[in-house]
Amino acid sequence: xxxxxxxxxxxxxxxxxxxxxxxxxxxxxxxxxxxxxxxxxxxxxxxxxxxxxxxxxxxxxxxxxxxxxxxxxxxxxxxxxxxxxxxxxxxxxxxxxxxxxxxxxxxxxxxxxxxxxxxxxxxxxxxxxxxxxxxxxxxxxxxxxxxxxxxxxxxxxxxxxxxxxxxxxxxxxxxxxxxxxxxxxxxxxxxxxxxxxxxxxxxxxxxxxxxxxxxxxxxxxxxxxxxxxxxxxxxxxxxxxxxxxxxxxxxxxxxxxxxxxxxxxxxxxxxxxxxxxxxxxxxxxxxxxxxxxxxxxxxxxxxxxxxxxxxxxxxxxxxxxxxxxxxxxxxxxxxxxxxxxxxxxxxxxxxxxxxxxxxxxxxxxxxxxxxxxxxxxxxxxxxxxxxxxxxxxxxxxxxxxxxxxxxxxxxxxxxxxxxxxxxxxxxxxxxxxxxxx
Numbered sequence: 001x002x003x004x005x006x007x008x009x010x011x012x013x014x015x016x017x018x019x020x021x022x023x024x025x026x027x028x029x030x031x032x033x034x035x036x037x038x039x040x041x042x043x044x045x046x047x048x049x050x051x052x053x054x055x056x057x058x059x060x061x062x063x064x065x066x067x068x069x070x071x072x073x074x075x076x077x078x079x080x081x082x083x084x085x086x087x088x089x090x091x092x093x094x095x096x097x098x099x100x101x102x103x104x105x106x107x108x109x110x111x112x113x114x115x116x117x118x119x120x121x122x123x124x125x126x127x128x129x130x131x132x133x134x135x136x137x138x139x140x141x142x143x144x145x146x147x148x149x150x151x152x153x154x155x156x157x158x159x160x161x162x163x164x165x166x167x168x169x170x171x172x173x174x175x176x177x178x179x180x181x182x183x184x185x186x187x188x189x190x191x192x193x194x195x196x197x198x199x200x201x202x203x204x205x206x207x208x209x210x211x212x213x214x215x216x217x218x219x220x221x222x223x224x225x226x227x228x229x230x231x232x233x234x235x236x237x238x239x240x241x242x243x244x245x246x247x248x249x250x251x252x253x254x255x256x257x258x259x260x261x262x263x264x265x266x267x268x269x270x271x272x273x274x275x276x277x278x279x280x281x282x283x284x285x286x287x288x289x290x291x292x293x294x295x296x297x298x299x300x301x302x303x304x305x306x307x308x309x310x311x312x313x314x315x316x317x318x319x320x321x322x323x324x325x326x327x328x329x330x331x332x333x334x335x336x337x338x339x340x341x342x343x344x345x346x347x348x349x350x351x352x353x354x355x356x357x358x359x360x361x362x363x364x365x366x367x368x369x370x371x372x373x374x375x376x377x378x379x380x381x382x383x384x385x386x387x388x389x390x391x392x393x394x395x396x397x398x399x400x401x402x403x404x405x406x407x408x409x410x411x412x413x414x415x416x417x418x419x420x421x422x423x424x425x426x427x428x429x430x431x432x433x434x435x436x437x
Contacts, residue, residue, distance in 0.1 A: 001070055004042075004077035007035040023083035025130065033124050034080065037131075040120045041090060042068060042076030087134045091116055147176055149185035157197055163239045164188065167196075172235035199236045206244035209251045213258070214313035215287045216347040218378070220244065222288035228254050228295070254291075258313075261294050266302035266318055273301065273325075274314030278354050279401055280326035285351045287313070289332040299328060343372075343379035349386045355395050363389075 006018030008031065015031060026034055046067060079090035094116065116135055119128045150168065154161040168175045168186050173196070176187040209229070210217040221244075223229045230250040237245065277285050291313070293299040301317040310316065319325050346357045349369070353360065363369040364380070369389060371380040396408055405411040415422070 001074040001077055003081060004035060004038045004073055007031045007038070021081060023081065023086075025083040025087075025134070026080060029124070029127055029130075033127050036123055037127050038073075038076045038080040040076070040123065041079045042072040044094065044116065045072045045075060084134060084137060088138050091138050144187075146189050146191050147174075147187040148190050150188055151185065153188060153190060153193060157193075159197070159239065164193075167193075167235065167238040170235065170238050172238065196236045196239060199232075199234075200239050202248050203232050203236065203240065203245040204248045204251055205240075205242045206246065207242070209246045211311055212251055212255055213291070214311055214316065215291065216312075217244075218345050218347050219287045220246070222286070223254075223291065226288055226292055228288075228292065257295050258291065261297065261301070262317065263300065263302045266304050267320065270302050270304065270318040270320055271322055272304065272315070273317045273319055274312070276319050276322040276325050277314060277329070277351070278397060279322040280329055285329060286332045290329070293328065293332065299325070341379070342383055343375050344381050344383050344386065345379045346381075348383075349381050352386050352390050353393075353395060354390075354398050359395070 003018050003021055006014045009015050009018070019031060022029075022034060026037070029037070075090065075093060079086050082089060116131075116138065119131050119135075123131070150161050150164045153159075154164055165186070167173060168188055173192040174189040177184075204212070206217050206220045210220055213223075215223070220229065224231045224246070228250075230247045232240075232245040232247060237243075271279075290299065294301055299319070301319060303316065304318045306315045344352075346360050349360045350357045360369065364371045369381060370385060372382065375381070396411060399405075399415070400408055400411045403411055403414060405414065
């Protein structure tokens with residue numbers, strides 16, 4: 001308090017003694033401005049006034065200074081004497097004084113440092129600039145620079161805040177939550193987030209990976225079990241939308257290996273792989289093991305012309321002999337898992353019935369093939385029901401294959417000549433399937 005009063009003492013010697021104690025942080029201010037700063041600090045200790053009006057209490061016309069105590073002046077003088085460390089210590093004192101106050105239940109600069117968050121307008125411009133700089137330094141010193149709000153991280157790295165919220169809720173990365181505080185953000189470690197973002201760049205969804213390889217997404221798990229793909233696991237999945245992802249590198253390696261095994265010149269008598277598979281009529285086709293056989297050189301395949309929209313291996317590749325393919329599929333199926341899943345999807349159902357997926361969809365829409373609502377996701381059909389239909393029903397592609405008709409129109413004409421009419425329940429499905437092949 002003596003230091004603060006000495007700044008405005010009329011005796012030059014006492015003023016000089018106080019002036020020599022001023023730290024470098026405040027040395028550019030005059031003695032009068034220094035006194036105003038110290039008095040402002042003292043007034044900040046009237047926290048009841050601050051919490052009600054968010055202003056620093058100062059004497060106005062007609063009012064007295066009776067509320068200003070020697071303790072308040074002493075603390076204000078020490079905050080001035082201590083430089084930046086003294087300023088930060090003064091902030092801690094304000095926090096201790098503010099316990100059980102309304103702002104303790106809020107988050108932000110006002111709640112953290114209270115009156116220090118607003119620069120008193122009555123001070124000179126140079127004192128205001130010093131206080132603003134000191135205030136920001138005080139706030140930064142109190143916070144961990146690695147912990148950042150979710151919205152700030154979302155804007156910085158171009159990801160959705162929702163995905164960061166899911167990641168924060170999982171507890172897989174360091175986060176800070178201010179329980180009981182109003183409108184407080186969730187803070188996340190930026191250092192822990194960066195490796196996950198880098199890992200996210202090297203991922204590809206199961207749907208896109210399947211399209212790049214040329215198989216149905218239902219066969220991706222089997223490819224991973226065979227060691228041909230690497231599945232993404234861990235905290236990075238919280239930043240992704242779908243449930244199944246694979247490393248982009250493993251997908252690229254697999255597609256390149258398949259390309260190297262494809263023979264360029266196809267013989268004239270080769271058969272499109274999808275047609276050859278249907279001709280085998282061996283039920284569900286183990287496409288993952290067929291891919292493995294191609295990579296190991298056990299199955300020779302050729303590249304043939306196909307529409308650009310047809311990217312599946314069955315449409316782009318061909319084989320020499322359907323019977324050799326059938327024996328290979330039977331051997332691969334027996335070498336696979338003995339337990340067959342109870343529920344299957346469109347792709348498996350189409351392979352078992354010997355039709356395309358559009359025909360399966362139309363059969364389900366007509367009610368000929370029951371689509372169960374309580375079935376797992378993307379697996380709406382029971383295997384037993386599809387197998388029963390396969391045994392009881394013959395479709396147009398099989399009629400054409402067994403009769404060695406060149407077109408479905410020839411097969412239809414032959415059936416009419418022999419008085420064989422298609423079932424009224426399946427006729428439009430069969431005809432549609434016939435046109436789509």
